[in-house]
Amino acid sequence: MGKTNDLWQPCPRCGSKKVTSMGRGFFFLLGLILTSISIWLLIIPPVGIVGIIAGVVFMAISPFMKGILQCKDCKKSWKYKEGIESELNSIN
Numbered sequence: 876m877g878k879t880n881d882l883w884q885p886c887p888r889c890g891s892k893k894v895t896s897m898g899r900g901f902f903f904l905l906g907l908i909l910t911s912i913s914i915w916l917l918i919i920p921p922v923g924i925v926g927i928i929a930g931v932v933f934m935a936i937s938p939f940m941k942g943i944l945q946c947k948d949c950k951k952s953w954k955y956k957e958g959i960e961s962e963l964n965s966i967n
């Protein structure tokens with residue numbers, strides 16, 4: 876498995892550069908938080924079990940969730956697409 880840096884590109888909607896990457900780390904953390912909260916929620920077993928399963932699923936899919944970007948200005952989130960910059964250039 877080759878390690879690549881998180882992909883990044885400006886917002887395709889408003890062109891803002893205030894874009895955050897919600898890459899693998901983001902989804903893994905989300906799953907970890909969900910799992911740890913759900914362990915406490917096991918006092919209500921149906922809620923806790925569903926939460927733990929969801930958390931584990933998040934952690935399991937996190938290696939595949941690469942290149943999810945979100946714009947801080949217009950809140951748009953999108954998946955990183957190679958070649959979008961040339962697309963934007965042709966529009967301008």
Ligand SMILES: [Zn+2]
Nearest residue numbers: 886889946949
């Ligand atoms: Zn934007």
